[in-house]
Amino acid sequence: MKYILGVDAGSTKTAAAIADETGKIIGRGNSGPANIHQPDSKKNLKKAIDNALADAGIKAGKFASxxxxxxxxxxxxxxxxxxxxxxxxxxxxxxxxxxxxxLVRPACSDKKYGISVVAGTGSNFYGIDSKGREERVGGLDYLLADEGSAYRIGQQGMNAAVKSYDTRGEKTMIENLLLEKFKVKSIRELANVVYDKNFGKYEIASIAQVVDYAYSQGDAVAKSILSEAAYEIALAINTLITKLELEKEDPSKWDIVATGGEFMSPYPFEEKVREKILANKNNFMVCKTEPVDGAIKLALEGIK
Amino acid sequence: MKYILGVDAGSTKTAAAIADETGKIIGRGNSGPANIHQPDSKKNLKKAIDNALADAGIKAGKFASxxxxxxxxxxxxxxxxxxxxxxxxxxxxxxxxxxxxxLVRPACSDKKYGISVVAGTGSNFYGIDSKGREERVGGLDYLLADEGSAYRIGQQGMNAAVKSYDTRGEKTMIENLLLEKFKVKSIRELANVVYDKNFGKYEIASIAQVVDYAYSQGDAVAKSILSEAAYEIALAINTLITKLELEKEDPSKWDIVATGGEFMSPYPFEEKVREKILANKNNFMVCKTEPVDGAIKLALEGIK
Structure with a gap:
C-alpha cells in the first residue's frame, strides 16, 4: 500500500492527514504551531505527523507523495x-x-486554478492561472501587509477606542468593551496591558472579536472598521484577478476560495467581499473544509 | 546661592540644566534615554544631572527647586x-x-496657558486653561495612539511600499527607497529585515525620513501620508481647544507650542497644521528652544 501525506503547518496549530493511494483519509493528527519562524516548528511538524501515523495505525516510512x-x-x-x-x-x-x-483553494475546489484567500490573524492572497503563472499579494505579516486581517481590525479597534475616549473620534462602545476585556478602569491604563512583553500579535488580533461584538450591537465605528477590512480583502482579490488576467479566462474553470477567522464574524464578510469582486463574483466561496485536505489533494496530484 | 534644576528625560536622550535663582543657566549635561519604562532610566537621569553639575562647577546638594x-x-x-x-x-x-x-510650551512661551504638541517618534498633546484645568489627548505610544508621529508615518510608508510593489496601491518611490535603505533586492525580502528582533519602534520611525525624501521628489503617495499626519496633529490640537473651551478665552493669553522631528520635514507641517487650527491659529508656533529650558522655567515658577 502506498501512503500520501498532507500537512498544514499554521501559526496557531498544525494539522497532518494520511491518505491511501485513492485519496481516502485514514488518519489525522494535530499539534501546536509550526510557522517556519517559530522555535518549535520542527517538533510540532514531527508530532502532528506521528499522531496521524498512530491514528492510521501505520509506521513511519517513505511516503509515495x-x-x-x-x-x-x-x-x-x-x-x-x-x-x-x-x-x-x-x-x-x-x-x-x-x-x-x-492549500486553501484545493481544499474546497476541484477546479484547476484560481485564487486562495486567508483572512485570519494575518491575511494572505495567492493566485494561479491556466498557464501555471503564480502571483501573490500581501501576506507579509503584521508590520508590512496584513490588510483585512484580525490583527489590523484589532489595531484599528484600539486606536478608535482611544480616539473615542479622548473625544478626537466618534464615540464607540469598543472603548468600554476593551476596559471590560482587559479589566482596567480607564483607557490610559490600557498602556500597562498592551506594552507588556506578553502582549503581541495574537493578543491584538483577539481584539477583532470585540469589534465584531460592537458591530453586532449596532456600533457605527465597528461597522466602518469591518467594512474597510472587507474592502481590503476584495482589493487584494481584484488585484490578483487583474495581474493574472483571470477575467479573460473561462469563468467555469477558476474560482476564489477563502478561509480564516474573519469569515466567522457577524459582519457579512462573504457577501460584502463578493459584492466588490470584479469578475466571476459568483465563484467566490468561503471554504469550511480543513486546508490540510487541500494538501492531500495536491500530494495526490503530484503522483498522477 | 540657591540652585534650580530642570530635566527633560526623553525616549532618545536626557538633557539636564542648572540655573541660578534668577533663572540664568550655569550648566548643562546630557545622557542617554530615560523614558520611565526603559531599563537605564535611573542611570541616565543621574548621569545627565552629574554632567550638568560638573559643567556648572558645583557639587550635588539640595536644590531650591x-x-x-x-x-x-x-x-x-x-x-x-x-x-x-x-x-x-x-x-x-x-x-x-x-x-x-x-515642558514644550513653557520652553518657548511666557504665556500662562495653552497647548503643548510633541510630534517626533511618537506624538503627544497636552493642554491647560486659565483655571488650571488640564487635558491630554493621544500620547499612548505606538500601539494605542501615535497619530501624526514619525512611527505612524513610517508604518504607512512600509504599507504603501508593499501595496505599490504588488500593484494593490498607487506606485510610489518609497518602494525603491526602502530597498536601498535596507539593502535588500525585493520588497518580499523586507520581511527578513523588519521581523528581526533588533527592528523596533525607532527603526520604523526612521522610515519617516524616507517618506520625507519621496515627498521632496514630488511623490504623491508620500504627500498623502504626510498630509494625513498634519491632519491628525491639527485634530488633536482642536480637540484640546474644544475640551478646554480655549476659544472662549482671551486669545492674547494662551498659545500652542509644538516640537519634535516632524517639524524638520520638507513637508510644511507648521503651515499645514496652522491652516487647520480652529481658534487662535496665529499663536501656533514651532519651538526651537530645548524643552529642558521649559523645565527650568517651571522650576523657577515653583519657588515664586
Whole structure:
C-alpha cells in the first residue's frame, strides 16, 4: 500500500492527514504551531505527523507523495528553510512544500486554478492561472501587509477606542468593551496591558472579536472598521484577478476560495467581499473544509 | 546661592540644566534615554544631572527647586514610578515631576496657558486653561495612539511600499527607497529585515525620513501620508481647544507650542497644521528652544 501525506503547518496549530493511494483519509493528527519562524516548528511538524501515523495505525516510512503548506514562508529564503526542515523529518518520492495559503483553494475546489484567500490573524492572497503563472499579494505579516486581517481590525479597534475616549473620534462602545476585556478602569491604563512583553500579535488580533461584538450591537465605528477590512480583502482579490488576467479566462474553470477567522464574524464578510469582486463574483466561496485536505489533494496530484 | 534644576528625560536622550535663582543657566549635561519604562532610566537621569553639575562647577546638594519632564509617564501608575525614582536621585525643596510634553510650551512661551504638541517618534498633546484645568489627548505610544508621529508615518510608508510593489496601491518611490535603505533586492525580502528582533519602534520611525525624501521628489503617495499626519496633529490640537473651551478665552493669553522631528520635514507641517487650527491659529508656533529650558522655567515658577 502506498501512503500520501498532507500537512498544514499554521501559526496557531498544525494539522497532518494520511491518505491511501485513492485519496481516502485514514488518519489525522494535530499539534501546536509550526510557522517556519517559530522555535518549535520542527517538533510540532514531527508530532502532528506521528499522531496521524498512530491514528492510521501505520509506521513511519517513505511516503509515495507528500505536500506541506507552511506558514511564514513568504520569501524564497524562508521557503528554502521550510523545504530543508521537512526533508529532515520525512522521506517522500514526491515532495511539495508551499506557503500554507496555497492549500486553501484545493481544499474546497476541484477546479484547476484560481485564487486562495486567508483572512485570519494575518491575511494572505495567492493566485494561479491556466498557464501555471503564480502571483501573490500581501501576506507579509503584521508590520508590512496584513490588510483585512484580525490583527489590523484589532489595531484599528484600539486606536478608535482611544480616539473615542479622548473625544478626537466618534464615540464607540469598543472603548468600554476593551476596559471590560482587559479589566482596567480607564483607557490610559490600557498602556500597562498592551506594552507588556506578553502582549503581541495574537493578543491584538483577539481584539477583532470585540469589534465584531460592537458591530453586532449596532456600533457605527465597528461597522466602518469591518467594512474597510472587507474592502481590503476584495482589493487584494481584484488585484490578483487583474495581474493574472483571470477575467479573460473561462469563468467555469477558476474560482476564489477563502478561509480564516474573519469569515466567522457577524459582519457579512462573504457577501460584502463578493459584492466588490470584479469578475466571476459568483465563484467566490468561503471554504469550511480543513486546508490540510487541500494538501492531500495536491500530494495526490503530484503522483498522477 | 540657591540652585534650580530642570530635566527633560526623553525616549532618545536626557538633557539636564542648572540655573541660578534668577533663572540664568550655569550648566548643562546630557545622557542617554530615560523614558520611565526603559531599563537605564535611573542611570541616565543621574548621569545627565552629574554632567550638568560638573559643567556648572558645583557639587550635588539640595536644590531650591527642580522640575522633571519624563517620557512614558502616560498613566497615574507610571507617573508615580517617575516621582519615586526622581526622589531617590535628588533632593529639592520644591519638586515637580510631569510628563515631558508639559515642558514644550513653557520652553518657548511666557504665556500662562495653552497647548503643548510633541510630534517626533511618537506624538503627544497636552493642554491647560486659565483655571488650571488640564487635558491630554493621544500620547499612548505606538500601539494605542501615535497619530501624526514619525512611527505612524513610517508604518504607512512600509504599507504603501508593499501595496505599490504588488500593484494593490498607487506606485510610489518609497518602494525603491526602502530597498536601498535596507539593502535588500525585493520588497518580499523586507520581511527578513523588519521581523528581526533588533527592528523596533525607532527603526520604523526612521522610515519617516524616507517618506520625507519621496515627498521632496514630488511623490504623491508620500504627500498623502504626510498630509494625513498634519491632519491628525491639527485634530488633536482642536480637540484640546474644544475640551478646554480655549476659544472662549482671551486669545492674547494662551498659545500652542509644538516640537519634535516632524517639524524638520520638507513637508510644511507648521503651515499645514496652522491652516487647520480652529481658534487662535496665529499663536501656533514651532519651538526651537530645548524643552529642558521649559523645565527650568517651571522650576523657577515653583519657588515664586
Amino acid at each position: 507528500a505536500c506541506f503548506g507552511v506558514a511564514g514562508t513568504d520569501t524564497p529564503k524562508s521557503l528554502k528553510k521550510a523545504k530543508d526542515l521537512v526533508s529532515k523529518i520525512i522521506s517522500a518520492e514526491n515532495l511539495q512544500v508551499y506557503n500554507d495559503t496555497m | 527642580a522640575c522633571f519632564g519624563v517620557a512614558g509617564t502616560d498613566t497615574p501608575k507610571s507617573l508615580k514610578k517617575a516621582k519615586d525614582l526622581v526622589s531617590k536621585i535628588i533632593s529639592a525643596e520644591n519638586l515637580q515631576v510631569y510628563n515631558d510634553t508639559m
